[in-house]
Amino acid sequence: MRKHVVLAVLLLIALVLSACAQATPTQAPPAGEATQPPAAGEATQPPAAGGEKVTLIIESWRNDDLPIWQDVIIPAFEAKYPNIHVVFSPTAPAEYNGVLNSKLEAGTAGDLITCRPFDASLKLYEKGYLAPLNDLPGMENFTDFAKTAWSTDDLSVTFCVPMASVIHGFFYNKEAFDKLGLQEPTTWDEFYQVLDKIKADGTYIPLVMGTADMWEAATMGFQNIGPNYWKGEEGRLALIRGEAKFTDEPYIKTWQQLARWREYLPPGFESVKYPDAQALFTLGKGAVYPTGSWEIALFEKQASFPLGIFKPPVEKAGDQCYISDHVDIALGMNAATKHPEAAKTFLSWVASAEFAELYGNALPGFFPLHSTPVELKDPLAQEFVSWRNECKSTIRNSYHILSRGEPNLENELWRVSAAVINGTMTPEQAAQEIQAGLDKWYKPKP
Amino acid sequence: MSTTSKSRAFPTHIVVFLAPAVIVYTLFMIYPLIDSLRLSFFATGPDNKEYFVGLQNYVKLFTDSNYAPRFWGALKNNIVFFLVHMLVQNPIGLLLAALLASGGWGRKFYRTVLFMPTVLSFVIIGFIWNLILSPLWGVAESILKAVGLGALFRPWLGLESTALVTISLISVWQFVGIPMILFYAALIGIPEELIEAARVDGATGWQVFWRIKFPLILPTVGIVGILTFVGNFNAFDLIYTIKGALAGPNFSTDIMGTLFYRTFFGQQLQLGNPTMGATVAAMMFLIILSGVLIYMFLWQRRVQTVEM
Numbered sequence: 001m002r003k004h005v006v007l008a009v010l011l012l013i014a015l016v017l018s019a020c021a022q023a024t025p026t027q028a029p030p031a032g033e034a035t036q037p038p039a040a041g042e043a044t045q046p047p048a049a050g051g052e053k054v055t056l057i058i059e060s061w062r063n064d065d066l067p068i069w070q071d072v073i074i075p076a077f078e079a080k081y082p083n084i085h086v087v088f089s090p091t092a093p094a095e096y097n098g099v100l101n102s103k104l105e106a107g108t109a110g111d112l113i114t115c116r117p118f119d120a121s122l123k124l125y126e127k128g129y130l131a132p133l134n135d136l137p138g139m140e141n142f143t144d145f146a147k148t149a150w151s152t153d154d155l156s157v158t159f160c161v162p163m164a165s166v167i168h169g170f171f172y173n174k175e176a177f178d179k180l181g182l183q184e185p186t187t188w189d190e191f192y193q194v195l196d197k198i199k200a201d202g203t204y205i206p207l208v209m210g211t212a213d214m215w216e217a218a219t220m221g222f223q224n225i226g227p228n229y230w231k232g233e234e235g236r237l238a239l240i241r242g243e244a245k246f247t248d249e250p251y252i253k254t255w256q257q258l259a260r261w262r263e264y265l266p267p268g269f270e271s272v273k274y275p276d277a278q279a280l281f282t283l284g285k286g287a288v289y290p291t292g293s294w295e296i297a298l299f300e301k302q303a304s305f306p307l308g309i310f311k312p313p314v315e316k317a318g319d320q321c322y323i324s325d326h327v328d329i330a331l332g333m334n335a336a337t338k339h340p341e342a343a344k345t346f347l348s349w350v351a352s353a354e355f356a357e358l359y360g361n362a363l364p365g366f367f368p369l370h371s372t373p374v375e376l377k378d379p380l381a382q383e384f385v386s387w388r389n390e391c392k393s394t395i396r397n398s399y400h401i402l403s404r405g406e407p408n409l410e411n412e413l414w415r416v417s418a419a420v421i422n423g424t425m426t427p428e429q430a431a432q433e434i435q436a437g438l439d440k441w442y443k444p445k446p
Numbered sequence: 447m448s449t450t451s452k453s454r455a456f457p458t459h460i461v462v463f464l465a466p467a468v469i470v471y472t473l474f475m476i477y478p479l480i481d482s483l484r485l486s487f488f489a490t491g492p493d494n495k496e497y498f499v500g501l502q503n504y505v506k507l508f509t510d511s512n513y514a515p516r517f518w519g520a521l522k523n524n525i526v527f528f529l530v531h532m533l534v535q536n537p538i539g540l541l542l543a544a545l546l547a548s549g550g551w552g553r554k555f556y557r558t559v560l561f562m563p564t565v566l567s568f569v570i571i572g573f574i575w576n577l578i579l580s581p582l583w584g585v586a587e588s589i590l591k592a593v594g595l596g597a598l599f600r601p602w603l604g605l606e607s608t609a610l611v612t613i614s615l616i617s618v619w620q621f622v623g624i625p626m627i628l629f630y631a632a633l634i635g636i637p638e639e640l641i642e643a644a645r646v647d648g649a650t651g652w653q654v655f656w657r658i659k660f661p662l663i664l665p666t667v668g669i670v671g672i673l674t675f676v677g678n679f680n681a682f683d684l685i686y687t688i689k690g691a692l693a694g695p696n697f698s699t700d701i702m703g704t705l706f707y708r709t710f711f712g713q714q715l716q717l718g719n720p721t722m723g724a725t726v727a728a729m730m731f732l733i734i735l736s737g738v739l740i741y742m743f744l745w746q747r748r749v750q751t752v753e754m
Contacts, residue, residue, distance in 0.1 A: 120717075270605055419606075
C-alpha cells in the first residue's frame with residue numbers, strides 16, 4: 001500500500017516537473033526565429049512567389065468597423081490586386097495595446113499594424129517593431145501636420161500612413177433653435193446670448209454635458225474651445241518649446257469660459273456620465289452639445305430632430321478661427337512581416353485618394369487626412385470638414401510630447417477641467433497645478 | 447483491519463494530501479507575491495531593462511510631489527471607506543442577524559433577499575446605483591420629492607464632498623449580507639438553555655442580548671472585523687465601475703486599489719509603471735498584514751471561544 005503512495009507522489013512530481021520543463025522550450029523559439037528562414041510549422045502563409053496569393057493580416061482596435069472593412073474596403077482593394085488577400089483581425093479596444101505588444105514581442109503579430117497617435121506608436125518604432133515608411137509611394141499625399149502623430153520628434157522618419165482625424169465642435173438641436181428663433185452663434189457673446197434665451201424659455205437644457213467621466217470636460221470642453229485662444233498650432237508648439245505656459249492668459253481664459261458653462265448644464269451635471277448626456281441630447285431635451293465629429297453616426301441614427309453644428313466661438317466676429325482636428329488613426333507595417341512588398345502595396349493604396357473616399361464615407365465623422373479633398377456624402381461630415389478651409393487646424397495639446405512624463409498631462413487636464421466646471425477649483429488654480437505638474441518633468445529643448 | 451504499526455512510519459499520506467494545495471498555493475499565491483515584492487525594488491531604465499534601486503521606489507512613493515499626495519490621499523480615503531463599513535455595515539448586519547435569529551414569519555425569505563446583493567456582480571451594482579442616484583433619470587429624487595424632501599437631493603456621486611461616502615454606503619448595501627449571515631450562524635448556535643436560564647433569573651431581552659448572546663459571539667465579531675478590513679483595503683471594483691480608474695472628482699474616491707491599478711496598468715495616455723505599481727501593491731500587502739497581525743495577537747488571544 002505504502003509503495004503505491006510513494007509511486008503516486010513521484011508521479012505527481014514528475015508530472016509537474018515535466019509540465020514546467022515543457023513550458024520553456026515551446027516559449028523560446030519565436031523570439032530567436034526572426035532571423036531564420038520560416039520554419040515548417042509556419043507554412044500557413046505561403047511565400048509571395050510568382051502568381052501565388054499572399055495573405056496580409058491587419059491588427060486593429062476598431063472592432064466596430066469590422067463589417068465595413070470586410071464588406072467595403074477589402075473587396076475594393078482585392079478587386080485591384082487579386083494576388084493579395086487581406087484579413088482584418090481586430091482586438092477589443094481596451095486590450096489592443098497590451099495584446100499587440102506581446103504579439104510583436106513573440107513575433108506573431110500581423111503584417112499591418114493600426115497605429116495609435118503619438119507616443120504609443122513611437123515607442124513601437126523605437127523598439128524596431130514598425131518599419132520606416134518614408135519612401136512609400138503615396139506618402140507625399142499627406143502634410144507634415146497629418147504625419148506628426150506618426151513621426152519621430154524631428155519629423156525625419158514617418159512609420160504609419162495617416163488614416164483619419166476627428167474634428168471638435170458643437171452640435172445643436174435645429175428644432176429648438178427654430179422654435180426659439182435662434183441663430184448659430186459665432187462669438188462668445190452670441191454663444192451666451194443664445195444659451196440665456198434657451199434658459200429663459202425653459203423647454204430645453206441649454207448646454208448638455210456632464211463632468212462625471214471627467215474626459216468630456218477636457219476633450220469636449222478645454223481642447224474644443226481652447227485653440228481659438230492659444231492660436232492652434234502656434235500655441236501648442238510654444239508650449240513644447242517652453243515659450244508659453246499653462247498659466248498664460250489663453251489657458252486661463254479657456255478655463256474661465258468652462259467655468260461659465262456651469263449655470264447652463266443639466267441639473268446634477270456633476271454625476272452625469274457621457275452616455276447620459278448623449279441620451280439627453282438625442283431625446284431632444286437639450287439644445288447645444290459640445291463634442292466632436294465622431295458622434296455623427298450615432299446622433300443621426302438616434303435623434304428624431306434635425307441636427308446642426310457650429311464652430312467653437314471666437315472672441316470678436318471676424319477673428320481667425322482655429323479648430324481641433326485631432327489625428328486619431330493610422331496604419332503601419334510590421335518590421336518583421338514576411339511580405340513587405342505586398343504590405344507596401346496595400347499601404348500605398350491606403351495612402352491613395354480612392355481609399356480616403358471609401359473610408360471617409362463608410363465612417364462619417366472620421367475624416368481622411370489626405371491632402372486632396374475627399375467628397376463626403378454625409379451633410380454633417382461635409383460641414384465639419386469645410387471648417388478646414390476657414391480655420392486653422394491643430395491637435396490636442398496634451399497628446400504630443402507633453403504626455404510622456406509623470407504626472408500625465410492628459411489625466412491632469414481631465415481632473416482640473418472637471419473641477420473647474422464643478423466650481424471646486426478656480427481657473428487660476430487649475431493653471432498652476434497643470435504647469436507645476438509639467439515643470440516637474442518636462443525640460444523644453446532649447 | 448489488522449494494521450498495528452510497530453514503529454512510527456514516515457507519514458507519506460500527509461505529504462500526498464498536502465501536495466496539491468501546497469503546490470498550487472505556492473505557484474499561484476506565494477511565488478507571485480514574492481516576485482511582486484522583488485519587483486518593487488527595481489526600476490525600469492531608459493533602455494527598458496530593470497535595475498535594482500533598493501528602497502528608492504518607496505522613498506519616491508512617500509516623498510515625491512506627484513506620488514506622495516496620491517498615496518496619502520488614497521490611504522486616508524481607504525480608512526474612511528473602512529470606517530463606514532465598520533460603523534454602518536457591521537452594526538446593521540448584527541441587528542439584522544438578531545432580528546432573523548429571533549424567529550418569526552418570513553425569516554427565510556428575508557435572509558435570502560438581504561444576502562442577494564452580495565452575489566451580484568460589481569458591474570451590475572455600480573450600474574443600478576448610478577441609475578438610482580442619477581439626477582436625470584434616477585428614482586432617488588422622485589422618492590425624496592414624494593415625501594417632501596426633494597430639496598435635499600444632490601448629485602451625490604459627483605460631488606467631491608459626498609462621492610466617497612456614497613460609494614462606501616453602496617458597498618455596505620452590497621455586502622451587509624456577509625456579517626449578517628456570520629452573526630446569524632453564531633447566534634443560532636447559542637444553546638437555548640442559557641437564554642432560558644437568564645430569562646428565569648429575570649433578564650430583559652436587551653440584557654439577554656448584551657450580557658449573554660453578545661459575549662458568546664465575540665469571536666465572530668473579530669472575524670467580521672478582520673474580513674471587513676482585508677476586503678476594504680483590497681477593494682477596487684466598485685469604485686472602478688462607478689468612477690473609473692481616475693477615481694474622480696479630483697481624486698476624492700481614490701483608494702489603494704485604484705491607485706495601484708492606475709500606477710501599474712496606466713490610464714489613457716499615461717503608460718503603466720510596473721515597478722511603482724508593485725511598490726503600491728507591496729504597501730497594500732504591508733497594511734493588510736499589519737492589520738491581520740494586530741487581530742491575531744491583540745484580539746484573538748484575548749477572546750476565548752466558549753465550548754458548550
